[in-house]
Amino acid sequence: MRKLLSLIVSVGCLLTITSCSRSKxxxxxxxxxxxxxxxxxPQITVGTPESTTVPSSESKVVRSLTNNCGLLGSRELAxxxxxxxxxxxxPQVSQVKRTVFSTESVSAxxxxxxxxxxxxPGKKDQVLLQVTYWVDLPDQITSSxxxxxWADAASKATQAVAGVGDxxxxxxxxxxxxxxxxxxTVEAVDxxxxxxxxxxxxxxRQQEKKIALDALDRWP
Numbered sequence: 001m002r003k004l005l006s007l008i009v010s011v012g013c014l015l016t017i018t019s020c021s022r023s024k025x026x027x028x029x030x031x032x033x034x035x036x037x038x039x040x041x042p043q044i045t046v047g048t049p050e051s052t053t054v055p056s057s058e059s060k061v062v063r064s065l066t067n068n069c070g071l072l073g074s075r076e077l078a079x080x081x082x083x084x085x086x087x088x089x090x091p092q093v094s095q096v097k098r099t100v101f102s103t104e105s106v107s108a109x110x111x112x113x114x115x116x117x118x119x120x121p122g123k124k125d126q127v128l129l130q131v132t133y134w135v136d137l138p139d140q141i142t143s144s145x146x147x148x149x150w151a152d153a154a155s156k157a158t159q160a161v162a163g164v165g166d167x168x169x170x171x172x173x174x175x176x177x178x179x180x181x182x183x184x185t186v187e188a189v190d191x192x193x194x195x196x197x198x199x200x201x202x203x204x205r206q207q208e209k210k211i212a213l214d215a216l217d218r219w220p
Contacts, residue, residue, distance in 0.1 A: 062182065064220035065135050066093060069113035071184070071215040072131065077117045080129060080190075080207070087116040100134040100185045101176035102153040106145065111135040128191045131211060136183040143181060150178055161205070164212050173201070175208035179219065186212050 064070065074086040096110045117129040138146050150167075153176070154160070157169035165177035165184070173195060176185040188207040194200040 061220050062137050066091065066111050071133060071218050072115060076214040077115055077131060081119040085118040085121055089113050089115060099136040099183065101183060102149050104149050104152060106149050109137040130189045132187045133215065134185045138181055161209060164209060165216060170205050173204060175205065175212055177212055184215065
């Protein structure tokens, strides 16, 4: 009898434990976790980029003129002397409110390159030729504005120069020429030339014309 009672108690306990376990499992299953749908998912919209108008100043020619001083080479500059040493520069790019060829206010991106040409450096008869060219690039301004600025500068110039680019003129010791929508000014300062005399000024102008033609031969 005692064995039977003991067996009954044991079975009862076992059933109680199993029931408790199921209750806990059921209770645990009822604890809801946030579903993936409940969590806001950031929406990424892939759209078509806004169309932008690329100004003419970003053309292949202009990018080439901005990235290097490639309009002149050592060979062309050294040809002014029997022999010479040429220091080739890196381009200097700046934003200006007035171009080098005009006194009128107009916004532009300007690239400048300064070359130094030495003949017999360190000797008594040493000669230095400094050649500078500036490239003025329209800064998203209408071509009519630039055309007017150029026309005004050309009309006030000392002398028109034929055979260089679309149009060229000489003023204040510098030769400026137009090529499409790009404007280039060249200046040559030679320590053996007295530019205060008519003959010296003419010699400077001829030097600058040759340099301008060499630059046009290298036009990108």
